[in-house]
Amino acid sequence: MIVIVNGSERRVDAGTTVAELVASLGAPGDGRGVAVALGGEVVPRSAWPATELREGARIEVLTAVQGG
């Protein structure tokens, strides 16, 4: 199925969880410094493994960058 990750279409297996998606993007395993919004709502890290993505879901995966 297709989901929208950071504004770009991405093909993932049906039933892919937020935790699996984040790991596939190369983020650190413990999720430190990473935050996820699904449809504009924050998904707490503790809920990543149980949150399955649906077809067409819009996901923002964010991390720390340099900033004032």
Place this chain on the structure above:
Amino acid sequence: MSDALEIAGRRFGSRLILGTGGFDNHELLAAALAAAQTELCTVALRRLDPKAQGSILAVLDEAGIQVLPNTAGCYTARDAVATAHLAREAFQTDWVKLEVIGDDRTLLPDAVELVAAAETLVDEGFTVLPYTTDDPVLARRLEDVGCAAVMPLGSPIGSGMGICNPYNVSIIVERASVPVILDAGIGTASDAALAIELGCDGVLCASAISRAHDPVAMATAIRLGVQAGALAAGAGRIPRRRYAQAATPDEGMPVLTIAPDTVA
């Protein structure tokens, strides 16, 4: 005046907070952090780039520095609050440098949205450090809604114009009962010294260091500027006068010019 800064019951050994934006690479950032001897640094949240090399968090963790996430780039209270929620998840901290910008050329804060966002985040348990203008009334409003500090600008972000209205900054300092951090506009070490001499508790500095020709040397200079300002503030400056006050006594002056008709 000691070199320590206390915000919301947490003590930092340095009055200098470093913004991490603008460094060419993480090695340069790490060297500047060491030179600045800061204990608190801002970071931003952006879309994860799988191709990005290294992690800024690793650099900060390695140096034992506390992370202060910002809401840079937000133009509404709604976006700033949502960004703070994401930052809390990412960094496991309820501290936030709250920025709500009102204009993309001046990057000046939007006062109305800023107060609204601050109130919401304080109610949700965040420790809110708002980037604000040098308006003493707005600073008081932010304190009234429960912000842990107020962070007035000296001049626009990245402008390097220093403290354009030191009178307003000193009024904010006189009336605030939370720490005042001079944020934005610092161009060089003397600006940082002036901020502390005016009574600010700390200075937040990014571009002045990261975009200097030699960021590590400037980090050292600004650290020393902050320390000099603290020493000078404690020492008590002399009042400004419109006329001179001689430092050398008149008493005991010899008479060296003798009128010609009195010469024997």
